[in-house]
Amino acid sequence: xxxxxxxxxxxxxxxxxxxxxxxxxxxxxxxxxxxxxxxxxxxxxxxxxxxxxxxxxxxxxxxxxxxxxxxxxxxxxxxxxxxxxxxxxxxxxxxxxxxxxxxxxxxxxxxxxxxxxxxxxxxxxxxxxxxxxxxxxxxxxxxxxxxxxxxxxxxxxxxxxxxxxxxxxxxxxxxxxxxxxxxxxxxxxxxxxxxxxxxxxxxxxxxxxxxxxxxxxxxxxxxxxxxxxxxxxxxxxxxxxxxxxxxxxxxxxxxxxxxxxxxxxxxxxxxxxxxxxxxxxxxxxxxxxxxxxxxxxxxxxxxxxxxxxxxxxxxxxxxxxxxxxxxxxxxxxxxxxxxxxxxxxxxxxxxxxxxxxxxxxxxxxxxxxxxxxxxxxxxxxxxxxxxxxxxxxxxxxxxxxxxxxxxxxxxxxxxxxxxxxxxxxxxxxxxxxxxxxxxxxxxxxxxxxxxxxxxxxxxxxxxxxxxxxxxxxxxxxxxxxx
Amino acid sequence: xxxxxxxxxxxxxxxxxxxxxxxxxxxxxxxxxxxxxxxxxxxxxxxxxxxxxxxxxxxxxxxxxxxxxxxxxxxxxxxxxxxxxxxxxxxxxxxxxxxxxxxxxxxxxxxxxxxxxxxxxxxxxxxxxxxxxxxxxxxxxxxxxxxxxxxxxxxxxxxxxxxxxxxxxxxxxxxxxxxxxxxxxxxxxxxxxxxxxxxxxxxxxxxxxxxxxxxxxxxxxxxxxxxxxxxxxxxxxxxxxxxxxxxxxxxxxxxxxxxxxxxxxxxxxxxxxxxxxxxxxxxxxxxxxxxxxxxxxxxxxxxxxxxxxxxxxxxxxxxxxxxxxxxxxxxxxxxxxxxxxxxxxxxxxxxxxxxxxxxxxxxxxxxxxxxxxxxxxxxxxxxxxxxxxxxxxxxxxxxxxxxxxxxxxxxxxxxxxxxxxxxxxxxxxxxxxxxxxxxxxxxxxxxxxxxxxxxxxxxxxxxxxxxxxxxxxxxxxxxxxxxxxxxxxxxxxxxxxxxxxxxxxxxxxxx
Numbered sequence: 001x002x003x004x005x006x007x008x009x010x011x012x013x014x015x016x017x018x019x020x021x022x023x024x025x026x027x028x029x030x031x032x033x034x035x036x037x038x039x040x041x042x043x044x045x046x047x048x049x050x051x052x053x054x055x056x057x058x059x060x061x062x063x064x065x066x067x068x069x070x071x072x073x074x075x076x077x078x079x080x081x082x083x084x085x086x087x088x089x090x091x092x093x094x095x096x097x098x099x100x101x102x103x104x105x106x107x108x109x110x111x112x113x114x115x116x117x118x119x120x121x122x123x124x125x126x127x128x129x130x131x132x133x134x135x136x137x138x139x140x141x142x143x144x145x146x147x148x149x150x151x152x153x154x155x156x157x158x159x160x161x162x163x164x165x166x167x168x169x170x171x172x173x174x175x176x177x178x179x180x181x182x183x184x185x186x187x188x189x190x191x192x193x194x195x196x197x198x199x200x201x202x203x204x205x206x207x208x209x210x211x212x213x214x215x216x217x218x219x220x221x222x223x224x225x226x227x228x229x230x231x232x233x234x235x236x237x238x239x240x241x242x243x244x245x246x247x248x249x250x251x252x253x254x255x256x257x258x259x260x261x262x263x264x265x266x267x268x269x270x271x272x273x274x275x276x277x278x279x280x281x282x283x284x285x286x287x288x289x290x291x292x293x294x295x296x297x298x299x300x301x302x303x304x305x306x307x308x309x310x311x312x313x314x315x316x317x318x319x320x321x322x323x324x325x326x327x328x329x330x331x332x333x334x335x336x337x338x339x340x341x342x343x344x345x346x347x348x349x350x351x352x353x354x355x356x357x358x359x360x361x362x363x364x365x366x367x368x369x370x371x372x373x374x375x376x377x378x379x380x381x382x383x384x385x386x387x388x389x390x391x392x393x394x395x396x397x398x399x400x401x402x403x404x405x406x407x408x409x410x411x412x413x414x415x416x417x418x419x420x421x422x423x424x425x426x427x428x429x430x431x432x433x434x435x436x437x438x439x440x441x442x443x444x445x446x447x448x449x450x451x452x453x454x455x456x457x458x459x460x461x462x463x464x465x466x467x468x469x470x471x472x473x474x475x476x477x478x479x480x481x482x
Numbered sequence: 483x484x485x486x487x488x489x490x491x492x493x494x495x496x497x498x499x500x501x502x503x504x505x506x507x508x509x510x511x512x513x514x515x516x517x518x519x520x521x522x523x524x525x526x527x528x529x530x531x532x533x534x535x536x537x538x539x540x541x542x543x544x545x546x547x548x549x550x551x552x553x554x555x556x557x558x559x560x561x562x563x564x565x566x567x568x569x570x571x572x573x574x575x576x577x578x579x580x581x582x583x584x585x586x587x588x589x590x591x592x593x594x595x596x597x598x599x600x601x602x603x604x605x606x607x608x609x610x611x612x613x614x615x616x617x618x619x620x621x622x623x624x625x626x627x628x629x630x631x632x633x634x635x636x637x638x639x640x641x642x643x644x645x646x647x648x649x650x651x652x653x654x655x656x657x658x659x660x661x662x663x664x665x666x667x668x669x670x671x672x673x674x675x676x677x678x679x680x681x682x683x684x685x686x687x688x689x690x691x692x693x694x695x696x697x698x699x700x701x702x703x704x705x706x707x708x709x710x711x712x713x714x715x716x717x718x719x720x721x722x723x724x725x726x727x728x729x730x731x732x733x734x735x736x737x738x739x740x741x742x743x744x745x746x747x748x749x750x751x752x753x754x755x756x757x758x759x760x761x762x763x764x765x766x767x768x769x770x771x772x773x774x775x776x777x778x779x780x781x782x783x784x785x786x787x788x789x790x791x792x793x794x795x796x797x798x799x800x801x802x803x804x805x806x807x808x809x810x811x812x813x814x815x816x817x818x819x820x821x822x823x824x825x826x827x828x829x830x831x832x833x834x835x836x837x838x839x840x841x842x843x844x845x846x847x848x849x850x851x852x853x854x855x856x857x858x859x860x861x862x863x864x865x866x867x868x869x870x871x872x873x874x875x876x877x878x879x880x881x882x883x884x885x886x887x888x889x890x891x892x893x894x895x896x897x898x899x900x901x902x903x904x905x906x907x908x909x910x911x912x913x914x915x916x917x918x919x920x921x922x923x924x925x926x927x928x929x930x931x932x933x934x935x936x937x938x939x940x941x942x943x944x945x946x947x948x949x950x951x952x953x954x955x956x957x958x959x960x961x962x963x964x965x966x967x968x969x970x971x972x973x974x975x976x977x978x979x980x981x982x983x984x985x986x987x988x989x990x991x992x993x
Contacts, residue, residue: 022621022622023618023621023622024617024618024621026614027614027617027618052598052600053574053596053598054598054614054618055595055596055597055598055599055611055612055614055615055618056569056595056596056597056598056614056615056616056617056618056619056620056622057595057618057619057622058593058594058595058596058619058622058623059574059596059598060578061574061575061578062574062575062578062579063573063574063575063576063578064575065575066575066578066579078513078514078515082543085634085669085670086551086634086669086670087544087547087549087550087551087669087673088550088551088553088554088576088579088634088669089575089576089579091547091549091550091551091583092550092554092579092580092582092583093579094546094924096582096586100493102506104521104525105927105931106528106905106908106927106931107521107524107525107528108515108516108521108524112927113545113546113927114544114545114546114547115543115544115545116543116544116547117542117543117544118544118547119634119669119670120670120671121668121670121671123670124638124670131542132542134541134542134543135542135543138540138541138542138543139543141536142533142536142537142540142543142545142905144524145516145520145521145524147514154634155572155573155633155634155635155638156634156635156638156670158604159604159635159638159639160638186573186574186575186576186635187572187573187599187600187601187603187604187635188600188601189600189601190600192575234492234493235493235496235497238497238502238505238506239496241505241509242501242502242505245505245508251509251512252512253512254509258509260512260513260514260515261514262512262513262514263512263513266512336485336486336487339487340485340487340490342487343487407622408593409622409623412747426582427582427585427586428578428581428582428585428591428592429591430585430591431585431589431590431591432591432747433747434743435591435741435742435743435744435745435746435747435748436745436746436747437743437744437745449492449493450492450493451492451493451496455485456484456485456491456496459485459487459490459491460490460491460492460496462490463490463492473743477743477744477745478744478745479744
């Protein structure tokens with residue numbers, strides 16, 4: 001049954017060649033550069049990345065607005081995030097990402113609400129700045145406990161020449177609030193990725209070094225850390241935070257799941273930035289390193305193997321007290337993780353997985369699957385850059401099929417050829433593969449489950465993968481008389 | 483320790499444990515959080531008439547609007563044609579959003595491509611994106627038709643679809659005779675129902691343009707943007723077949739949004755055949771189930787010499803009566819006894835349950851036609867549609883609702899709210915409470931805040947499964963709507979009477 005690495009490589013290369021045949025010549029040439037087979041020992045995955053998607057191919061990517069409003073800014077719970085432009089963008093991204101938070105929605109927190117300037121034709125023709133100014137006033141009047149407003153630009157803003165920065169400055173002064181203009185128009189860049197970057201930069205420019213809104217002076221401790229790049233999907237940041245705190249660290253900020261403006265402001269006082277989603281928040285981490293001298297460390301909280309390594313890595317930046325704390329935490333949770341593995345591994349061992357996700361997941365979740373004895377045979381990034389594909393080499397096996405900015409057509413064909421036991425991707429892909437009889441988990445939203453981070457999350461992850469693969473429904477697809 | 487392998491806790495219960503509760507409490511220290519008295523004070527204030535006045539004085543900000551943008555409606559309509567691939571010209575993120583949005587509602591794949599315009603296209607226009615995009619989509623997905631609509635980016639920079647498509651054809655992107663109907667669908671005009679209309683008009687005029695009409699006895703039927711289209715269109719076809727009405731459903735997406743899981747992914751399934759669309763020019767009439775989704779389309783049909791008839795998402799006995807009588811008049815086909823029997827069964831069901839729904843107060847929100855259909859049904863049941871709200875409803879819609887309410891004693895004291903959003907509705911529910919709320923999934927935030935139980939009828943419905951497979955049109959469809967409303971009423975009765983020793987004297991097993 002199982003192929004050698006060389007056989008697997010040959011088969012995967014054949015599959016790539018076959019898929020490319022369908023494209024017009026020019027497109028095939030371009031797409032060929034994004035499809036590859038990983039070779040052990042290579043410095044990256046040998047794919048081109050972070051370039052424009054090809055028109056008409058059904059890319060799975062989103063836009064800069066999605067990266068800024070949907071990912072980075074949206075979860076900051078005590079600010080109002082205005083989708084500035086026509087109604088659609090805010091509508092489709094309304095409460096869709098499951099960034100959990102604690103708060104009284106509509107009163108002191110606003111994450112699952114859709115605030116929009118609902119542009120009409122006259123706003124396009126005459127400009128939307130006056131409307132924006134009025135909107136900021138109305139937000140202050142109706143939602144007085146908001147800590148600030150972010151203005152998430154939709155496509156038209158950058159095309160009609162609005163000066164949202166001027167409005168933000170004037171209104172911020174008038175109301176004494178943080179008002180952040182974000183130039184994340186959807187046509188900028190090639191994917192969500194530029195939106196992350198723009199959003200990071202807007203925090204740098206409009207939050208850091210501005211007058212802090214904190215009521216009390218911040219008292220530092222030697223153990224202050226920030227969680228960067230965890231969006232608390234299904235509670236991920238919480239099941240991560242609890243581990244850091246248990247090992248003796250003080251988490252002073254969460255970026256950005258269940259986060260607040262005050263936490264963003266306090267982060268430059270951290271002793272270490274712990275970075276989970278490198279792709280979306282490496283920018284601000286690098287900035288804080290340069291400007292404030294705060295080191296940052298990447299970590300991976302999927303699956304007990306990676307969690308233990310990460311806890312030790314983080315602890316390695318602190319004194320013995322924290323190092324002992326890390327060992328204590330590992331010792332506390334490892335038995336539970338072992339029980340999870342003991343229960344689910346026999347049901348999942350040897351099963352193959354194909355992933356196609358964004359951010360950190362195409363590489364970060366591989367360890368968790370391996371803890372369960374599963375093998376990832378194909379993976380790719382929606383909006384990765386070459387540094388992601390470099391990092392991926394540490395996690396993938398020789399011969400793994402790699403696909404960057406995959407098209408719906410390619411992914412369908414790849415799955416048809418490789419016939420994995422599980423596909424992990426997004427809502428747009430889910431039903432395609434379930435129709436084909438391939439078990440599927442959404443790996444953006446955790447398919448409405450979660451958390452998946454941390455030890456507590458691993459138990460949920462293992463349960464869910466078992467539930468997907470071993471569901472009785474898959475044996476029903478074929479009628480018995482056929 | 484929070485997890486136990488024999489009973490794995492997910493987000494519902496994990497974070498209710500003492501360790502996490504303590505962690506949340508400690509986190510507040512870093513949040514610069516408002517103190518709880520202040521939060522409580524503001525929360526109470528948002529429930530007041532004073533707040534309602536300020537809320538209704540809003541001129542610029544929309545909060546929780548119940549409408550989407552034009553291209554969503556265009557994509558929805560285009561998916562109703564055989565082998566049709568929707569192609570949206572503009573930024574690519576939009577298409578990712580339409581696909582996610584429709585898939586979250588129908589629990590089905592949604593195929594749609596983008597021309598992926600970026601900064602350079604913003605400067606130079608998106609012609610090259612159209613040329614390459616059509617060529618790629620054509621060779622990759624082998625559609626029978628590509629429908630082009632636009633995102634607001636392409637509209638703001640003024641890309642001309644007609645010229646671009648011609649140009650692309652000349653460059654050989656698709657064959658000259660390949661069908662590429664199109665519609666400009668600016669997101670800053672109207673809503674998804676407008677986009678549906680523009681797409682439909684674009685498609686019928688593409689297939690009908692430049693041809694002479696020879697009238698026959700068939701009718702065309704258009705469902706409009708409808709979250710229940712799978713169930714509704716099948717029910718309409720069934721009723722037409724019972725009546726022996728020769729018909730063409732235009733934009734029949736009932737199959738593509740309900741494909742089987744049998745080991746094969748069908749990117750295209752069902753849909754109105756393109757030759758049927760062409761032949762539909764000769765129909766005697768075009769009937770739209772949703773007037774506000776088809777204003778331009780019906781005007782075009784009328785202009786081509788067809789009789790045009792429009793309804794407002796008819797739900798219930800009288801509304802279905804009117805619909806069937808109009809179909810009968812247009813086609814000369816009598817309403818068969820089988821449908822009379824179904825009618826009788828619906829009336830019987832209403833009679834059986836009438837006492838539980840009579841006099842109950844409702845708030846409704848949704849698309850213009852749906853809210854009219856629901857309001858009519860509630861009046862028929864003796865219930866009061868106290869607040870009828872449509873974010874994408876205009877003055878004409880408001881007048882129609884007013885006339886409907888004025889026509890019934892149960893409409894006294896009820897009001898229509900055009901162009902308002904769900905934050906307005908929140909104020910209405912606090913200051914003039916009702917017993918039940920009917921609307922889309924977004925209504926669950928209102929249910930949480932105001933305690934008004936939500937009956938999910940509308941679009942989108944993300945958090946309940948499979949309702950789109952059931953019709954609300956026809957007598958059988960109205961039966962479904964009746965049952966959903968009643969289930970909520972009975973559940974509420976139980977919920978309110980199940981406190982042991984306090985309220986459970988009313989916890990009846992027979993109702």
